[in-house]
Amino acid sequence: MMIPGNISILLVDDDVDDQEIFLLTMQDTGAGVDCEFACDGIQALEKLGGGAYQPQLIFIDINMPKMNGMELLAELKQNPRLVQTPIYMYSTSDQKEIVTKCMELGASGFMKKSPDIDELRRGFTQLIDNRAAL
Template sequence: MLIGHYKTIIGTFAHMTNKVILLVDDDIDDQELFGEAMSIVDSAAVCHFASDGEEGLELLKDNSIDVQLIFLDLNMPKMNGKQFLEIIKQNEQLEKIPVVIFTTSLREKDGLETAALGAAHFMTKPSSFGELVKQLEGVLEKALG
């Protein structure tokens, strides 16, 4: 479900052969499903996972991985998705990484707030694996321009 008006995902991600994707989500089951779906959508993609915003920031600031796209849950312990998004969009090295909100929230307010903070897209977690694959295909198609 697309809420509000979002920027098109742009940048170097569109020209990468081995896409490096970070999913920041505290739900281990969602991490596993996301990884499986992404391997169907793009077998060359490399997925990294963080269980909350703090862990996600550590991975990004470590510089050991070159993330081209972030999928971000909103409701997490320690540091939630909005806090994480606000921090990375204020960091010169991280602000250009497109962020896709990946959440169970259906609240339009969440969509508007995250768009204002710099999210490129708002994606509601689907109820089926097949729908997840379709949604990821759509997001990556936009990213690949």
């Protein structure tokens, strides 16, 4: 259950360790966060499909089974309910061509997964601060 004032976030990532790192890093930002997880694009579409769940931010890994991140991004961008929801790609793959393709598909931004927790925390803090300023 989301506490008022918390930022509702959906992370779509098939790696449970990356989900845990994401959650811990988000909690480390000092912002109130409510994180939900989906292990692939299909599960994400199921979570978002009913209309009851509306995250304020979505992060998507690129390399996943069943439906990769770019396919999911394209699908989510077709959903009128999510048109105002910022969607960030969150991946170890940061090749220029991949980043460009994600931006063309409508991603709000791209965050590279990093083993450096401090670097991740700074990136997430900046993103959340920018979101709060809107």
